[in-house]
Structure formats: C-alpha cells, structure tokens
Amino acid sequence: MKETLTVPTLTSADFPPAVRAYWDSAPAQFKVPAILTAIDCYCALATRLRFKYTYDLDLHALLLQVLVVAEAASGKSFTRPIVKTIMHPLKLRDQEMKRLEQAYQDLKKTSSKNKQLPEEPVTDVRCLQTITKAKLVKRADMFIRKYGEPLAFWFYNEELATMTESNKRAFADLRTMDRLAYDLGAEYGSDTLSDASYNADVDIIYCSLFCATENALKEYMDKRSIEGGNCTRKVLTDLGDLMGEDAPHFRPLTDGEQTEINDTVQHLMNLTYAPDGQLQPLHVVPMEWMDYHVRRWCSEQRQLVLKTGSRARNCFYKRASVSAARMACLLYHLWGEDAARQKHVARFYRFMATYIVDGLLNRWGRQYEQMHKTDENDDCVKVSLYDQLPDQFSRDQLRELIVKLDLSTPARVFISKWKSAKLIYASKENKDIYAKNY
Numbered sequence: 001m002k003e004t005l006t007v008p009t010l011t012s013a014d015f016p017p018a019v020r021a022y023w024d025s026a027p028a029q030f031k032v033p034a035i036l037t038a039i040d041c042y043c044a045l046a047t048r049l050r051f052k053y054t055y056d057l058d059l060h061a062l063l064l065q066v067l068v069v070a071e072a073a074s075g076k077s078f079t080r081p082i083v084k085t086i087m088h089p090l091k092l093r094d095q096e097m098k099r100l101e102q103a104y105q106d107l108k109k110t111s112s113k114n115k116q117l118p119e120e121p122v123t124d125v126r127c128l129q130t131i132t133k134a135k136l137v138k139r140a141d142m143f144i145r146k147y148g149e150p151l152a153f154w155f156y157n158e159e160l161a162t163m164t165e166s167n168k169r170a171f172a173d174l175r176t177m178d179r180l181a182y183d184l185g186a187e188y189g190s191d192t193l194s195d196a197s198y199n200a201d202v203d204i205i206y207c208s209l210f211c212a213t214e215n216a217l218k219e220y221m222d223k224r225s226i227e228g229g230n231c232t233r234k235v236l237t238d239l240g241d242l243m244g245e246d247a248p249h250f251r252p253l254t255d256g257e258q259t260e261i262n263d264t265v266q267h268l269m270n271l272t273y274a275p276d277g278q279l280q281p282l283h284v285v286p287m288e289w290m291d292y293h294v295r296r297w298c299s300e301q302r303q304l305v306l307k308t309g310s311r312a313r314n315c316f317y318k319r320a321s322v323s324a325a326r327m328a329c330l331l332y333h334l335w336g337e338d339a340a341r342q343k344h345v346a347r348f349y350r351f352m353a354t355y356i357v358d359g360l361l362n363r364w365g366r367q368y369e370q371m372h373k374t375d376e377n378d379d380c381v382k383v384s385l386y387d388q389l390p391d392q393f394s395r396d397q398l399r400e401l402i403v404k405l406d407l408s409t410p411a412r413v414f415i416s417k418w419k420s421a422k423l424i425y426a427s428k429e430n431k432d433i434y435a436k437n438y
Contacts, residue, residue: 039327
C-alpha cells in the first residue's frame with residue numbers, strides 16, 4: 001500500500017475578500033504566486049498580530065520570506081502592481097520619515113561647525129529594497145528608541161541579482177540576518193570600532209519578497225545557505241517553464257475588489273499605529289483550534305520521513321508548517337476571526353504546508369541529501385523504502401534494499417523507528433521477520 005497525503009484543492013471561497021480578489025483576477029498558473037504576494041504584503045502590515053504555534057512556547061509574529069522564481073522576462077513583474085497597491089500607505093509614511101532625515105542631513109551640511117545641532121530625528125522607515133547591515137541595524141534600533149518594540153520591515157526586490165551583487169561586499173551580506181529575521185526575538189548584535197558603523201543589539205524582523213531567475217537564485221542560495229537553514233525559511237513559488245506562452249493576462253480589479261483591499265490595508269495600518277503616534281497594543285489571534293490540523297499534517301510528514309529515510313523532508317517540513325500556519329493566522333484574522341470560517345483556513349493551511357515543502361524538496365532537496373551522504377543521482381523525493389518492501393520481510397532483505405537505494409541510515413535504525421511508529425511488528429515465529437501493520 002502506497003502512502004498518499006490528501007491535499008485539498010483551493011477555490012475562491014477559501015479566501016477572505018482582500019485575498020480572493022487576487023486569486024480571481026490572476027490566470028491559472030499565477031493564482032498561487034499572486035495570493036502569496038498579497039499575503040506576504042498583508043503580513044508585513046500586520047506587524048502587531050501574534051499567535052501561539054502549537055509546537056512553540058513563545059508567540060509568533062506573521063513573518064514570511066517569499067521567493068518568486070522564473071526565467072527573465074517571463075512575468076515576474078506581476079508582483080509590482082500587487083505590492084504597489086497594498087503597500088502604498090506604508091510607502092507614503094516612509095516618505096515622510098525620509099524627508100525628516102534628509103532635512104536633518106541638509107541642516108548638517110549648511111550649519112557651521114561650532115553651531116549646536118538639534119537631536120537627530122527618530123524615524124521609523126519600514127520599506128526596504130537594498131541596504132547594508134549597519135543601516136539595517138540603525139533602522140531596527142530606531143523602532144526601539146521610538147516605540148520600545150520592534151516592527152516588521154517590508155523587504156521587496158524585483159531582481160534578486162542586485163542582492164547577490166551587494167552581498168559580494170562583506171558588510172552588505174545579509175544572509176545571517178535573513179535567518180534571524182524569520183523569528184521574533186532572535187537578536188542581532190553589532191559592536192565595532194568603525195565610526196561608519198552603528199552598534200546596537202536589535203531584534204530585526206521582516207517579511208520579504210524577492211523575484212529571481214534560476215542563476216540568481218543559485219548564487220544567492222549557495223551551499224552555505226542551504227546548510228545554514230536559509231532555504232528552509234523560504235516560501236518558494238516557481239512560475240515553471242513558460243517558453244512559447246503568451247504573456248500572462250491579469251484581469252483588472254473591480255471597484256468592489258479595490259475597496260475591499262483598501263479597507264483591509266487601512267484596517268491593518270490602524271491595527272499598528274494609534275492616533276497619538278504610538279503603537280497599538282499587540283493583538284493575539286486565537287488559533288488554538290488549528291493545533292489539531294497542524295499536528296496531524298506534521299505527523300503525516302514524519303510518517304513519510306520514516307518510510308523514505310529522507311533527511312531533506314525531515315528538515316524542510318517543520319518550517320513549511322510554520323510558514324503555512326502564519327499565513328493561516330492572517331487569513332483567519334481577515335475573516336474576522338469567525339469560527340464558521342475555520343474549515344476554509346484549515347484547508348488553506350494543509351494545501352500551503354504541502355505546497356511549501358514540495359517546493360523546497362524539488363529545489364534544494366537533492367543538495368541537502370548529498371550533504372548527508374546520499375547518492376548524487378538519487379532523487380530527493382524518494383520512492384518510499386517502506387513501500388518497496390513486501391508485506392513480510394527479513395532484516396537481510398531490508399539491508400539489501402538499503403544498499404540498492406544507497407541510503408546512509410542503518411537497517412536497525414529503520415526497524416527501531418518503524419516499530420515505535422507501529423508501522424511494523426515482529427513475527428511471533430521468527431524475530432528476524434517483520435510484517436507491515438496496515
């Protein structure tokens with residue numbers, strides 16, 4: 001019997017109106033990339049939302065890192081109008097902050113050396129495109145100085161190649177921050193002698209959306225990044241092979257859809273900034289009802305790990321679940337935290353968790369397996385070792401199949417874990433013979 005996981009099919013009805021608009025207006029191949037772009041933007045705006053993830057004690061912020069991958073000139077620019085529409089109010093606010101900064105810089109240039117300058121304005125700029133580490137530390141510290149709490153940046157770049165070009169300079173290499181920015185409370189410390197640097201211990205968090213070609217992605221996500229866990233934090237959406245196809249046609253948003261989006265953006269902005277210029281209190285979304293669905297999906301993934309011996313899946317599924325749960329939390333909040341909508345959110349979580357882990361395995365699974373001494377020619381999504389065995393098998397048969405598949409895990413480990421998971425039991429007549437437990 002083959003192990004199959006049920007993956008639901010999403011429909012327009014599974015999304016709150018502000019997300020549904022992008023699902024309905026996108027062509028078929030772009031529907032998931034379009035809603036991922038919109039959800040990523042909304043999560044960046046929803047920086048005051050928190051929820052309890054079933055496997056963690058600390059609350060989670062809605063932090064996502066999305067990668068859109070396609071060939072050059074194949075339609076990655078579809079992200080631009082979505083980002084522009086949703087992030088417009090935050091960009092306007094950032095422009096006001098940058099004008100204050102520029103006015104202070106102009107004052108410094110025109111003031112005499114012995115004239116006492118006013119204090120540098122404490123600003124909060126949240127939208128980023130390219131930035132050095134020192135500047136990012138300063139921007140994050142400004143949040144603490146102004147509000148006493150971190151806020152999520154929005155990191156958007158239409159060409160990942162510009163990031164890799166910047167990263168060739170050591171001071172601009174953001175890979176370490178990329179890992180820390182995925183989790184609330186993971187602080188980055190800077191303490192240098194350089195006058196050009198900015199020293200502080202800060203909690204840098206951000207939602208990011210990078211568009212990449214195949215080569216740019218390979219350069220950015222090198223072996224060190226795969227080993228370090230950068231790839232596991234990504235939500236990868238691949239546009240596939242679009243050779244010879246017409247340019248994607250997105251339907252213009254209707255007036256009603258635009259109103260829903262604008263109202264949602266304003267709601268999330270109001271959820272962050274209070275009328276007196278300070279931050280609104282944190283809002284904890286009640287997601288305890290999702291615990292069953294998360295644990296069930298993760299349990300199914302562990303069963304696949306045990307049956308296939310895939311170390312890549314064992315690594316990738318955990319953060320795939322976290323990213324999917326964060327998106328589910330946003331959708332539930334946008335549904336008004338209505339219990340009647342829980343079935344839609346649970347279906348979305350299951351679809352998205354599977355979508356993410358499959359994308360990670362297809363892109364980086366083979367490299368990850370190679371790092372753990374698997375066969376270079378072995379596909380990371382292996383045919384299940386468990387399923388290739390007969391209903392009754394001996395320890396020697398298992399060893400032979402392990403050698404044939406060139407797996408690194410010993411037979412005794414598989415037997416121990418399968419018995420613990422109640423996938424097999426030992427024969428009463430012969431302890432070296434095992435039977436599958438269907």
